[in-house]
Amino acid sequence: MDLVNRRLPRRLVLQAGGLVAAGSLIRPAQAAGFAAVKPEQAVIGFGHVGPISDEGWTASHHQGLLAVKQAYPQAKFLEVESIPYSADATRTFRQFVAQGAHLVFVTSEYGDLLHGVSDRATDTAWLECNGHSAASNRSWYYVKHWLPSYVAGVAAGLMSKSGKLGYVGSMPVPTVYCGVNAFLMGARSVKPEATMQVIVINSWFDPQAAAQAGTALIDNGCDVLFGVMDEAAYLQVAEKRGVPAVMWNTDVRRYGPKSYISSIVLDWTKFYVAQTKARLEGSWTPGQPVLLSMGDGVDRDAWGDSVPGPVRAQADAVRTRMLAGYTPFVGEIKDAGGRVRVPAGKTMTDLELYGWNWPIEGVSGLRGA
């Protein structure tokens, strides 16, 4: 018996009425779509991994919420910050359901901690950022961050003197492997001997550890920094040490105006508004997972003062080609152990790039898989 329905607002249960068998609340798994909801009755949830004041990852998703709010000011919004990767996450997601959320944006991958709730809360539509599995009421979305990472890598390769690049990573997960690899491939396209040293700090938000990692990388001779932190600590280190740096998430050049090269900037607003519109109109389906492309959710930021004109031009030429469909992620690509992992002439698919979990030749500090 699906006990979840008992606590949902009556109107949701009534909408499901056609599917409710006599004396039972069991609903078929392939529940046919979601009924339309009036904006003034709509409840939209946002669950974040960090604080919305991080000026980075979570702030970018909060911008998405603000855009949805602007489009549907009558709707009710639930927003929970700093949800840990523990059973606390499960509790928070249940709260969204208990409050009758029609659509919930989970702005980080919570995996089993989310799916245990979403599989039972079939009247709520769920979107999991950076997720890996879908269901009749849940899908996932992310950005093709490897495209602007490659573009920024071209600039970094042109700007590096030592050819040693540094990367402040969170954990050995695909976003990190892919970001490192794409950036280094971009750099190697203009400086074939470039290498990249990675330090993972086991957190997405730990300004102190990120600053330490940045310092260690610079001490080790790295003369351009990249990373995937939710905040801007290593940019401040780079500024102090006179080393240029590429960031993630948002425009944070004010923390290092001399050092800032660019950022892998995120823009979820269009996607979030479109998904909300579909849900409210009753046309939402989990559909295909979405990877927002360059220019449509992710891009390089406007170049920083540290980037010379010719460098901008050369990197932007690559960007322009990419916008027209060019992909540099074509074999032969060797892993850090020298083994050919992508044979010559083979193009990596978006899903292969999304799930990249081995470091390419020239990367140190990341374990191979």
Added chain:
Amino acid sequence: MIRLQRVSTVGPWIVVAARVLSVAAALLVGGAAFAVAGYDVPMLAGSVVRGSFDSLFGLEDLGLLFSPLILTGLAAAVALRIGLWNIGGEGQFYAGAIAATLTGLNLHGPTPVMLPLLALAGFAGGAAWVLVPALARAFLAIDEIITTLLLNFVAVLLVNYLCTGPLRDPAQAVTSASARIPYELPPLLDDLHWGLGGSVALVSVMAVLFARTRWGYEVRLSGANRHAARYAGIPVRRRLIQVLLLSGGLAGVAGMLEVVGTVHRLQGGISNNYGYLGIMVAVLAGGVPFAVLPAALLMAVILNAGTVLQAYGVSNYEVLALTGLVLLFTAMGERIAYYRLSRPMRA
């Protein structure tokens, strides 16, 4: 003239009344602060009650918080019986989780056989984690507060190492975690598993062990007065070691239940600070095994209220402040209960 006088014992009703009044006072102060900050306090309070008790989800959440808090609270309470402070519940929790994960991922068998085995592994992991502090305490008189505390950080780093290294499941995108453990605890109520039943059973076992057995008596006597106990022929050193191992083992079982029953994967952060909160539970319970149950329930309600309030836009930090307030007032009430106003008798 009226004086404040400390009394050494008070009736159980006074203790209970003090507890209830302290919580009420804390909620009043917290509520006033929230009202000043512009929140609709009666609405929030209503949602907390509804969110915790009026829905199956709420009750499940409460149960899922309750169970590990019982065990980590019991772990700290058991050590208090012999006068020791086991601050390492957090590390022992993780050590139990690690042991259960390694066992669950590497040994294969039917679930009814595996579950007791995983619980044993969890117990052994927790006990092993406290072994060195226990021996150091018994033979070298090294303060167990420091050693158990420091080992917490080692355990967290070990979990992080295992999850990002040898046990990493490459399919996890955002956080590093082990593969899913292929055994599950039977459900008690949808997502709420039988870990709660097991935890309550362990409380009963400990209560009987300490109140009704010779071993328990020896432990209590050793806790009350170590020299008298030694004089009475009780092997105090052996009891110290045994009690700390038992304490660590209980925290280890909490880790096993969390990883096998609730989270299903070993990953950093799964302890939710249960190890540290357990110390608070034990203090609130006065080190008495059965009193761990209401103390852990109170803590579970507070933590669950935090989750409910966050969904209403109350920030994480305001919720933390509120939980701190409740604990502060409860601890104060605990002490104040032992004072009474008295009028000195005329000579």
